[in-house]
Amino acid sequence: MSETTAPAQADSRGAEIELRGVTKRYPGQKKPAVDNVNLTIPDGEIVMLVGPSGCGKTTTMRMINRLIEPTDGDILIGGEDVRKKDPNELRRHIGYVIQAGGLFPHMSVADNVALVPRMLKWPSQKVSDRVDEMLSLVGLEPSQFGDRYPRQLSGGQQQRVGVARALAADPPVLLMDEPFGAVDPITRTHLQDELLALQDELSKTIVFVTHDFDEAVKLGDRIAILAQGSEIVQYDEPAAILASPANDFVRGFIGEGGAMKLLNVTRLADIELADVVATRPGADAAGVLAEVSEKETPWAVVLDESQRPVRWVSRDALADLSGDIGDAGDPVSATINGRSTVREALEVLLKSDAECVPVTVRRKYVGSVTLATVQHAINQLRERAKGGGRA
Numbered sequence: 229m230s231e232t233t234a235p236a237q238a239d240s241r242g243a244e245i246e247l248r249g250v251t252k253r254y255p256g257q258k259k260p261a262v263d264n265v266n267l268t269i270p271d272g273e274i275v276m277l278v279g280p281s282g283c284g285k286t287t288t289m290r291m292i293n294r295l296i297e298p299t300d301g302d303i304l305i306g307g308e309d310v311r312k313k314d315p316n317e318l319r320r321h322i323g324y325v326i327q328a329g330g331l332f333p334h335m336s337v338a339d340n341v342a343l344v345p346r347m348l349k350w351p352s353q354k355v356s357d358r359v360d361e362m363l364s365l366v367g368l369e370p371s372q373f374g375d376r377y378p379r380q381l382s383g384g385q386q387q388r389v390g391v392a393r394a395l396a397a398d399p400p401v402l403l404m405d406e407p408f409g410a411v412d413p414i415t416r417t418h419l420q421d422e423l424l425a426l427q428d429e430l431s432k433t434i435v436f437v438t439h440d441f442d443e444a445v446k447l448g449d450r451i452a453i454l455a456q457g458s459e460i461v462q463y464d465e466p467a468a469i470l471a472s473p474a475n476d477f478v479r480g481f482i483g484e485g486g487a488m489k490l491l492n493v494t495r496l497a498d499i500e501l502a503d504v505v506a507t508r509p510g511a512d513a514a515g516v517l518a519e520v521s522e523k524e525t526p527w528a529v530v531l532d533e534s535q536r537p538v539r540w541v542s543r544d545a546l547a548d549l550s551g552d553i554g555d556a557g558d559p560v561s562a563t564i565n566g567r568s569t570v571r572e573a574l575e576v577l578l579k580s581d582a583e584c585v586p587v588t589v590r591r592k593y594v595g596s597v598t599l600a601t602v603q604h605a606i607n608q609l610r611e612r613a614k615g616g617g618r619a
């Protein structure tokens with residue numbers, strides 16, 4: 229079942245969640261399902277819990293909203309001990325989304341979304357405005373979908389309603405237990421993109437359980453890789469885990485293609501770009517040739533007066549010139565934005581058969597990327613991760 233819960237005041241952002249020595253022993257079980265877990269989930273971040281079946285992910289998550297009571301340890305949300313709160317009241321402040329949305333089948337879509345605001349006794353106009361707002365937020369036209377029943381929706385639509393319901397009372401914390409596990413891969417990708425877009429706006433603290441490491445890499449600000457008993461084998465940013473897996477267990481989760489996945493989560497703005505001479509049409513060719521000779525690449529990039537890259541001029545072309553560069557050289561055929569990932573840059577390099585692609589931020593040149601830049605970036609990310617820094 230999916231349930232939503234509401235915060236004390238409207239428009240809340242996130243809240244830090246802290247698990248201290250949290251243990252859960254189920255009656256009749258020899259080993260604890262969750263054994264002495266210590267984990268801090270920073271305010272406003274998405275933390276992914278990944279681990280094999282039965283390792284205790286769901287139990288860990290459900291102790292946060294007290295659907296399961298811990299045997300031992302403390303759980304704090306925004307510094308407050310969850311056990312000091314009435315469980316129903318607590319759950320109104322914590323959105324909860326499960327696989328397939330967990331909607332109430334006998335209630336319309338609008339009534340499902342309105343559930344917690346009504347429990348909180350919001351005035352009816354405010355409730356109906358909020359329902360419309362939430363449905364629109366998750367891409368469902370309220371007039372078209374509000375009166376339908378869950379069985380009249382596709383799996384992806386039901387999942388969207390589940391998210392709308394969880395967010396309706398604006399809780400600072402959202403718990404998501406394999407929410408996108410039951411939809412096809414294309415819908416899943418859409419839902420993931422929507423969640424990221426929503427999170428850009430809302431900055432909730434989100435705990436998200438998944439079996440899928442690629443989903444964890446895509447969505448997570450951090451990933452906790454769990455073994456039996458919810459033992460935290462590694463807890464770090466996706467790039468750091470990809471660059472430097474703690475052990476073979478983590479390597480097993482990453483699976484094939486770790487280096488490509490690393491390129492997927494690393495932005496050009498975060499790596500060292502190639503040291504290419506940048507110049508202007510009015511520059512003296514002999515002077516630029518001298519500079520180019522000292523650098524690692526045999527060209528200069530020519531920028532216009534707005535700092536946009538317009539042409540490449542090679543060392544050989546420079547050697548043939550006297551006076552200004554003028555309009556010598558070849559036009560820049562492709563540029564790439566600094567927000568793009570290194571993987572996207574690699575695609576551009578391979579597709580455009582350019583040896584070097586200028587990188588721009590707000591259309592201004594900031595550096596260039598070559599195959600050597602990509603290789604160097606991977607090495608650096610690995611070194612940084614091994615050194616304990618953030619990759």
Ligand SMILES: Nc1ncnc2c1ncn2[C@@H]1O[C@H](COP(=O)(O)OP(=O)(O)OP(=O)(O)O)[C@@H](O)[C@H]1O
Nearest residue numbers: 254255257261279280281282283284285286287288
């Ligand atoms: N109510 C219960 N009574 C006894 N044992 C339980 C109960 N619920 C869960 N367990 C056991 O606790 C362990 C952790 O279960 P949990 O559902 O938290 O794992 P999980 O990592 O979420 O698994 P999955 O990925 O398969 O959903 C498992 O061994 C499970 O069998």
